[in-house]
Amino acid sequence: MLLPRSVAGTKRRAPPRGGSAPPVVLGARTAEGGEALACALLNWLSPWACARRDDALAALVRDAQGTPDGVHVARLLATPEVAALGCTSSAELAAAIAQLASLGWARLNGFHVHFAPGDAADVVFVEQVSERACSLLDAARTIHAAVACAAHDATVWAVGAPTLGALDAGCLAHTPATLKSACVAVDPNTAHVLCTRYDWALDRRWLPSDARREVLQAVSAGLRAMPHEAFCARAREYEVWQRELVQRNVRAAQQRARAAGHDADAAPAEAPAEAAAEAPRDYPRGTIVALARTRGADAAAYKAVLARGVPNRADYVDVQEDAVR
Structure with missing residues (x-):
């Protein structure tokens, strides 16, 4: 039988008139929600990121770096950037900042936050x-x-x-x-x-x-x-190679279409051989284009052998079954 809380004796008592409200305790439930909010705040509150933005939250963080008292959580909560994240409680925001303290650039003292200068990075x-x-x-x-x-x-x-x-x-x-x-x-x-x-x-x-x-x-x-x-050099090299590969594939497809229009009696089986002969052969540096393997080799085992032979050198391995054995 379920009893109302007032009957069961579990109803919360209101604070006495004229007395102060009970203190807010950042317990496990608040910390759990604070970690989710901390993930959203990481790139917003970071002094290094704020030095590269021009908004109300970034200006507040920059101003707080030179003050001994830091900045109160309520002032951060009043910014449009924090409000856009759905945070409406100072206790919730304080719990989230406490999760970020381990990153080395924020320190929470009560409800005041101290930020480290984010210059060298x-x-x-x-x-x-x-x-x-x-x-x-x-x-x-x-x-x-x-x-x-x-x-x-x-x-x-x-x-x-x-x-x-x-x-x-x-x-x-x-x-x-x-x-x-x-x-x-x-x-x-x-x-x-x-x-x-x-x-x-x-x-x-x-x-x-x-x-x-x-x-x-x-x-x-x-x-x-x-x-x-x-990383940027490799990424740009890959983008250039991928763009050129797409262009060459388009030109090869157009040539095959024109050849098929001029020679409608050509055998369909000849097209794949011609396409393979015209396929581009250039790849980014350090790429293994083809590698012979035994008939009964398992793909997962083959990748493991390749990884042991060149540790930390094989970025991506794409194993394809040969069409002709």
């Missing part, structure tokens, strides 16, 4: 931050775990998508909610650790067996990094 491309799509906050925490082997406290200023221009002011605020690889803005020391100990072509079997569990998890996920300049 390097951008690094990190592939496979997580084996599965994770939130921006989880990606930043993985960066912390990855540099823990160097006894260094990382400062993660922003997390963007792994695309060209992802950390620009206009694109940073629209980063996807989840990602597997990312372009991250970190302090110079963290960038050095990522690009040396997790270099793109480095075999990471140097890790000791007694390394921290967080470090082993980060490395076992295939995390590797390169400077943002090198």
